Amino acid sequence: MTEAPLLRATGLTRRFGGLAAVNGVSLDLNVGEVHAVIGTNGAGKSTLINMLSGELPATSGRIEFAGHEVTRWPQPRRARAGVGRSYQRTTVFAEFSVFENCRLAAQAMQPRAWALWESAARCDASTRAAHEALAATGLEEHAQRPAGALSHGGKRQLEIAMCLATRPCVLLLDEPLAGMGAEESERMLGLLDQLKAGHAVLLVEHDMDAVFRIADRITVMVNGETIASDRPQHIRNNREVQMAYLGDGTQGH
Numbered sequence: 001m002t003e004a005p006l007l008r009a010t011g012l013t014r015r016f017g018g019l020a021a022v023n024g025v026s027l028d029l030n031v032g033e034v035h036a037v038i039g040t041n042g043a044g045k046s047t048l049i050n051m052l053s054g055e056l057p058a059t060s061g062r063i064e065f066a067g068h069e070v071t072r073w074p075q076p077r078r079a080r081a082g083v084g085r086s087y088q089r090t091t092v093f094a095e096f097s098v099f100e101n102c103r104l105a106a107q108a109m110q111p112r113a114w115a116l117w118e119s120a121a122r123c124d125a126s127t128r129a130a131h132e133a134l135a136a137t138g139l140e141e142h143a144q145r146p147a148g149a150l151s152h153g154g155k156r157q158l159e160i161a162m163c164l165a166t167r168p169c170v171l172l173l174d175e176p177l178a179g180m181g182a183e184e185s186e187r188m189l190g191l192l193d194q195l196k197a198g199h200a201v202l203l204v205e206h207d208m209d210a211v212f213r214i215a216d217r218i219t220v221m222v223n224g225e226t227i228a229s230d231r232p233q234h235i236r237n238n239r240e241v242q243m244a245y246l247g248d249g250t251q252g253h
Ligand SMILES: Nc1ncnc2c1ncn2[C@@H]1O[C@H](COP(=O)(O)OP(=O)(O)OP(=O)(O)O)[C@@H](O)[C@H]1O
Pocket: 016, 019, 021, 039, 040, 041, 042, 043, 044, 045, 046, 047, 048
């Protein structure tokens, strides 16, 4: 018997006025897998992530997470339940240390932030989560540096660490390789490869070489709709995908 996916989206649709930015998209996320979503600019990838994270309500469709229907859950509730995300643009606090950025991310997940008498225990838990996240991302040696002093790639790694500090089981990653050089990309790909062991990862990424290297499944979106969702080798050989998106020249990738 196959296990139920950790997260399942069915028929997700989001309209902005007359535009269906995402139209009837269904996908599953499983622990141990990187599920990449690719598509040209404006295909609806970020809108899809925003619906999965809870930042944007779906116009219609259904989202199930860990056996619960979460379609109407707001973003903070989904985040506390284990749906973590990173953003296209860096969101670190430049003047705070790398460690403090992670600790703040962990603290933001704690319920009842106003309950001062619980602060010591909360602080311990957040500190632990921050250290673990820094260890997982290889940023420990930079823990006390101001986040603003990190390289671009280091800041993107820190974003992943901040997401991990919230102890998610789903990672929704919006272009984690954007703006990175070859060496930084390699490091990030190594990190994602490690993380998939304990997480279900959704990866939106424009770097096709990286996607085909790391993805276990690829969903291709065009104008808000899924035109294919399959194992990478089948996506590579899919004529419709080649015509719509990859271009014939990518067949040899
Ligand atoms: N808040 C909004 N209001 C109106 N239209 C929007 C809004 N957000 C996105 N759109 C439109 O929805 C469509 C999908 O946008 P989205 O950002 O999801 O695409 P994308 O695939 O992530 O693109 P990119 O690769 O450039 O990030 C686009 O036509 C965009 O202009």
